[in-house]
Amino acid sequence: MDKYRGYVVEDFVLDADFQSWVRHPAAEKDRRWENYKAGNPEQAEDIRRARLLLESVYARFEAHISDEEIEEEISEMVMKIRQTQQEAIRPEPVYPGVKPFFRWLAAASVITVAALLGWLFFRKPAAETEQTLSAGIREETTTRQNRTGANETILLDDGTTVVLAPDSELRIPAMSGGGKREVYLTGEAFFKVKRDVNRPFLVYSEKLITRVLGTSFTIRSIKNAAEEVVEVKEGKVSVFKKEDFGSVGTNRESHGLLVTSNQKVTLEIRDNRLVKTLSDAPEVVPGKSGFIRSGYVNTPVSQVLKDLREAYQVDIVFDEELLSGCPLTAVLTNQSLKEKLEIICEAIEAKYEILDGQVMIYGKSCSE
Numbered sequence: 449m450d451k452y453r454g455y456v457v458e459d460f461v462l463d464a465d466f467q468s469w470v471r472h473p474a475a476e477k478d479r480r481w482e483n484y485k486a487g488n489p490e491q492a493e494d495i496r497r498a499r500l501l502l503e504s505v506y507a508r509f510e511a512h513i514s515d516e517e518i519e520e521e522i523s524e525m526v527m528k529i530r531q532t533q534q535e536a537i538r539p540e541p542v543y544p545g546v547k548p549f550f551r552w553l554a555a556a557s558v559i560t561v562a563a564l565l566g567w568l569f570f571r572k573p574a575a576e577t578e579q580t581l582s583a584g585i586r587e588e589t590t591t592r593q594n595r596t597g598a599n600e601t602i603l604l605d606d607g608t609t610v611v612l613a614p615d616s617e618l619r620i621p622a623m624s625g626g627g628k629r630e631v632y633l634t635g636e637a638f639f640k641v642k643r644d645v646n647r648p649f650l651v652y653s654e655k656l657i658t659r660v661l662g663t664s665f666t667i668r669s670i671k672n673a674a675e676e677v678v679e680v681k682e683g684k685v686s687v688f689k690k691e692d693f694g695s696v697g698t699n700r701e702s703h704g705l706l707v708t709s710n711q712k713v714t715l716e717i718r719d720n721r722l723v724k725t726l727s728d729a730p731e732v733v734p735g736k737s738g739f740i741r742s743g744y745v746n747t748p749v750s751q752v753l754k755d756l757r758e759a760y761q762v763d764i765v766f767d768e769e770l771l772s773g774c775p776l777t778a779v780l781t782n783q784s785l786k787e788k789l790e791i792i793c794e795a796i797e798a799k800y801e802i803l804d805g806q807v808m809i810y811g812k813s814c815s816e
Contacts, residue, residue: 449480449484452484452488452491453488453491455491455494456494457494457497457501458498460494460495460498461498461501461502466498469481470499470502471502481495588622589619589620589621589622590619590620591619591620592612592617592618592619592620593617594613594617594635596614598614599612599613599614600612602618602620604620604629604631606629606642606644606649607642608639608641608642608649609640610631610637610638610640611637612636612637613636613637615635616633616634616635616636616637617634618631618632618633618634619631619632629644629648629650630649630651630652631651631652632651632652633651633652633669634653634654635670635671636666636667636668636670638665638666639660639664639666640664641660641661641663641664643662643663644662645661648660648661649661653667653669653676654671654676655669655676655689656669656687656689656690657687657688657689657690658685658688659685659687659704660683660684660685662683663680663681663682663683663684663685664680664681664682664683665679665680665685665707666681667679673717674716674717674718675714675715675716675717676715677712677713677715678707678712679712680709680711680727681709681710681733682709682733682761683708683709684707684708684709685706685707686704686706687704687707687713687722688704689715689720689722705722707724708761708763709760709761709762710726710731710760710761711725711805712724712725712726712727724805725802725804725805726802726805726807729784730760730762730785730786731760732760733759733760736758736759736761739755739759740755740759741755742779744776744777744778744779745777747777748771748773748774748775748776749774749775749776749811750768750771750772750774752792753771753809756780756788756789762785762805762806762807763805763806764806764807764809765806765807766808766811767809770812770813771798771809771811771814773813773815774796774811774813774814775814778791778795789807789809796811796814797811797812798811799811
């Protein structure tokens with residue numbers, strides 16, 4: 449392991465063997481790295497910091513994005529660390545008439561502040577670290593305030609469309625380079641995000657962070673309201689409480705709550721609890737209307753439910769074998785999803801329940 453002598457934090461973060469140890473720990477790897485730290489105590493702190501940074505990335509994103517996107521996230525993180533370091537070691541300007549001692553004192557002060565900022569960076573909780581990593585993007589920010597009585601449409605540089613509701617505000621940092629796309633919302637807005645698997649799109653609202661690659665959804669984050677809502681029209685998003693975003697650990701919620709088409713998640717502010725359910729008025733997903741027939745004649749209910757599942761992209765759970773013998777004759781074109789479900793259940797003497805964003809159908813065999 450001689451190649452690691454002289455490595456600093458970003459070198460360890462970018463090293464494939466080091467990443468493998470952090471991401472897939474094993475007894476043999478643990479022994480190898482513990483022995484290395486014991487023999488190179490001057491690098492132990494850099495190893496600790498690099499490991500924390502990688503754990504933060506893997507804990508946030510491993511469940512939802514590809515290895516290539518994780519590598520992109522790591523590269524972006526290292527780039528920002530290096531930018532911070534370069535600013536800290538800029539050549540010292542020479543001021544005529546200033547005594548060498550005072551120039552040394554000024555330089556020492558810069559180094560001390562840089563070291564303190566670095567210590568704070570690596571000691572902060574992961575959620576704060578995410579904000580620190582994003583700080584550079586926030587330097588050039590455009591603020592759009594909708595003070596009219598009508599919705600305002602905003603086209604972002606990456607091709608994303610935002611429909612900002614009245615009395616709402618959107619802060620838009622410059623979207624340059626290969627990093628994440630981020631906006632900050634106060635109020636309500638509908639987003640149609642341009643898909644880019646290499647650049648996740650993040651919406652920061654008052655209590656939540658919503659992370660997507662490309663989809664359409666609405667966020668309602670009204671100041672001092674009792675709840676905050678993310679409702680997905682098409683695709684899927686991951687929703688995090690701010691305090692959980694980027695947290696390291698095995699808590700499933702640290703990976704975000706996955707919300708898909710025609711689902712919504714509500715943060716109940718008083719209980720600090722996320723609740724997932726169906727949207728209030730589910731709609732047929734664009735491009736899926738052909739799955740619903742103009743009329744059904746003696747069609748097995750199991751097939752009708754499959755059609756609805758595809759059209760609305762909603763998980764409808766039922767016993768296919770049990771309901772395949774139940775015929776349905778009906779026109780299901782102009783009703784809402786809930787009205788369609790009521791028609792079906794009434795016809796076969798069944799009932800339905802919405803549980804955690806899924807539709808559960810309870811019925812009996814029609815051959816009994």
